[in-house]
Amino acid sequence: MSIVRYGIIGIGNMGSAHAQSLLSEIKGAELTAVCDIREERLKWAEEQLPENVRKYSTPKELFESRNMDAVLICTPHYDHPALAIEAFQHGYHVLVEKPAGVYTKAVQQMNDAAAQSDRKFGIMYNQRTNPLYQKLRDLIQSGELGEIRRTNWIITDWYRSQNYYNSGGWRATWAGEGGGVLLNQDPHQLDLWQWTTGMMPKRIRAFCHFGKYRNIEVEDDVTAYVEYENGATGLFITTTGEAPGTNRFEINGDNGKIVVEDGKLTFWRLRTPEPQFNAEFTGGFGSPECWKCEIPVQDGGEEQHKGILRNFTNAILHDEALLAPGEEGIKGLTLSNAMYLSAWTDNWVELPLDSDLFYEKLMERVKNSTFQKEASETITLNVKGTH
């Protein structure tokens, strides 16, 4: 194979952006098919996409056309796992948009289907191409920071107005989207939180506020406290209600602290690791000598979605290692599922998550959701500059 033929399922906000990339910017990739169940999006495709890109009105038609090697799933979140499973069954490689799904129970089934297939499976965690977080992961995984003691991510710069939420009837509903800021805005941070540190919590206590700042039924404000196996603690603080908000990720370890903020990575590095200093220090007040190190981060942060498309294409063509294996999508989703469950039960949630219990609690909310699929009107937003 010298070229990967892609079919995109769902050509709304993200799908249409990826279509443009696949048409012109990804070496070794070709867009050969798209599919959308919405007439107005198919009409858009007829008008805007080349004639040789086939247009289908259902995933079934697309799957059966065999007019591609790989499918890129850009539908509403709920449909990701079922479509991925069907794609694997048809023998396609699968690249799924984030989040992996809405609840881990379905995502585990998707992972099982991937495991039984010999096709490639990727997830659009484009922030893994960001040199800032690659460097952070490098400093942690190589041992520069030492054993981690605390993680603290304030990610509150997701401002969304009421009018944004009004732009799609499915938005910010339990039935239509399955969650709010955790599910729509934060999947990347929830992934990076565990990918850069290499640690998943062992238990979570979260405080979610639902429709606090906007007339929506899902959460728009979350504070989550976690504890890790090694004794470290962590915080994840997020909202769509604040302006201008903050994006600051601090990680403390035996050898100092790292802060990622404003596109910069700063490492306050102890000359002597803290445990050693503590063992040897004979004074009263006093602390280890600390150097403020500005860590160089390479350019190239513009790759993002295109970086993932390139990597996935090369994985198929040349067996290049996947930067974001699809199976890892369940990790970030486990974190957000656990946060909801903690808030709903007003209690600790232990990991591994009880995925049946979460599914049950979610379905209670879906049942009472205000969202009605028939009645909803959807506006396609320009997502340039968003993730």
Added chain:
Amino acid sequence: MSIVRYGIIGIGNMGSAHAQSLLSEIKGAELTAVCDIREERLKWAEEQLPENVRKYSTPKELFESRNMDAVLICTPHYDHPALAIEAFQHGYHVLVEKPAGVYTKAVQQMNDAAAQSDRKFGIMYNQRTNPLYQKLRDLIQSGELGEIRRTNWIITDWYRSQNYYNSGGWRATWAGEGGGVLLNQDPHQLDLWQWTTGMMPKRIRAFCHFGKYRNIEVEDDVTAYVEYENGATGLFITTTGEAPGTNRFEINGDNGKIVVEDGKLTFWRLRTPEPQFNAEFTGGFGSPECWKCEIPVQDGGEEQHKGILRNFTNAILHDEALLAPGEEGIKGLTLSNAMYLSAWTDNWVELPLDSDLFYEKLMERVKNSTFQKEASETITLNVKGTH
């Protein structure tokens, strides 16, 4: 009265530093008496303090000498309320070191005694003289920030080695000190958290780790989540175990956000208040125009303890308003008491605090404390540069 004669009870770390200030640097103040139950500290006083400063070996002798107008209480925390009550009963003005005490039940009795007295009552909240926090309070209280939505104080730059804890047998024990980082290091921040914002939480969920980094029986790592009456949330994160740690206080409001860090105050000010922007915005993505404003903070941050001594002296002499009224000491202590209680009960704690329940739970720990008063050895540390 043209001069206030001070007696200091407890001339250990802080008491001896205040003695030096009162001897030479506070206009209108005079040091006329000191008292300490420890022989080695009295010996120090005999050798280091002028002859006209009377030395007593018990508070009783000092109180009965009538050789002063005001007493400054610098004993271990547990003794603050009882000594203050006795001082009021003898008709003295009272300035108490922080914290106000160890448990609010006793501190409420101290406040009651103060209310029944016509003497001045102050607390050594010297950080209230810090122009940085005065300016922060000004921006909030004057309405510049608008309604508060979130407070987030990361105050983890309290590094203390094992050797520091070993310097006094009373240190970091339930019986000797009554707490750890919350009670010894954080009283100023716990005060400023509520003093600058003007808000006390309505409920608290805290996660305290006891002896996590050091061989001590009290807490050295705390994460506390709070909710306020107006719907705002807050976080207070503290430890003595990290180096170099962080001191960053972020407050978000309707008009933007303020960050106090590295001795600077930055106000990200929205041109249009967020609620108004949200009501008027008709686009998809988009957020209020925001100006990064560097707020000038006047010099003079060196006043600190001397500032409080000056203010308290002027309050007695000229009825100057107290910057830190003693009655307000109960607020910060309520916060730390509530954090312990939440951790001990692994549950929410509602305010007003159940002070009897807290006292009961504390006494269980005191009973099992490793600290034995007789056996302890104490080293006086140089507290220059600490608070």
